[in-house]
Amino acid sequence: MGLAERRAAKRFQDESYPKLKTAIDEAAGFETSLEVDWSSLAIDESSHLYDECFPKVYFQPLIDAFAAICIDDMGKEALAEGLKQIVIKNEGGRSNPRDFTFDGGVLTIDHKPTTNVDNVKERAEAIQKILEKGL
Numbered sequence: 001m002g003l004a005e006r007r008a009a010k011r012f013q014d015e016s017y018p019k020l021k022t023a024i025d026e027a028a029g030f031e032t033s034l035e036v037d038w039s040s041l042a043i044d045e046s047s048h049l050y051d052e053c054f055p056k057v058y059f060q061p062l063i064d065a066f067a068a069i070c071i072d073d074m075g076k077e078a079l080a081e082g083l084k085q086i087v088i089k090n091e092g093g094r095s096n097p098r099d100f101t102f103d104g105g106v107l108t109i110d111h112k113p114t115t116n117v118d119n120v121k122e123r124a125e126a127i128q129k130i131l132e133k134g135l
Helices: 003-015 017-028 047-069 073-082 120-134
Strands: 034-036 085-089 101-103 106-110
Touching: 003 017, 003 047, 017 034, 017 047, 047 073, 047 106, 047 120, 073 120, 101 120, 106 120
Parallel strands: 034 085, 085 106
Antiparallel strands: 101 106
């Protein structure tokens, strides 16, 4: 990761991420514990894509999945009791939401940041399915 990537990731983290984190927490109905491995998301020669890709790949699917789960009190309670942490990273070279995991209360989203960007609905449905199965 070069200087351009570090700058772009830091700018996203400082300017865009706080609003997305607030939207995630609002959809969940509680303050989530969210760990983002920014250095793994900041892939070489892609800094110009972060503002478009990061929300679509990682954050909007969480918002949509949480909103779908929390349509009633039962869903809200189950999510609040069962979801302990969310981990977002790009370590395994994965680009399929079937590889997302929910184990021990930890939802792990390991996905390439610039691949299958527009498949927001597919990722949201995968997150919803894996959480509802594990809650």
